[in-house]
Amino acid sequence: MGDDVDDPTTELPSTAGEFAAEYPDVWDRYADLGASCSAAGPIDDETKRLVKLGLSVAAQSEGAVHSHVRRGLEEGVDPDALKQVAVLSIPTVGFPQAMAALSWIEDLTEESA
Numbered sequence: 001m002g003d004d005v006d007d008p009t010t011e012l013p014s015t016a017g018e019f020a021a022e023y024p025d026v027w028d029r030y031a032d033l034g035a036s037c038s039a040a041g042p043i044d045d046e047t048k049r050l051v052k053l054g055l056s057v058a059a060q061s062e063g064a065v066h067s068h069v070r071r072g073l074e075e076g077v078d079p080d081a082l083k084q085v086a087v088l089s090i091p092t093v094g095f096p097q098a099m100a101a102l103s104w105i106e107d108l109t110e111e112s113a
Contacts, residue, residue, distance in 0.1 A: 057101040079109035
């Protein structure tokens, strides 16, 4: 897992890709911010991916959950670890929200099985 683990330009959804093409300077600054945040401490890449997945679950952002699961799988993160993030979110975000997130995670982990 390399330094580009948090590069927000990898595999952009169409809306973000269109934004990046229309506003490249803004997109570049956004990408720089992501890289700086990633490098700001000692957390290893897999843990960063799981934290970012957890934040996406809490925000109830299906697109971000899919993105972090997809990238996690590409980086070799255990699918069961990705699913555990949803389980861990139950007491914090609530059972229905956690189950929605689990279904979003399984959209990709079940494909890869």
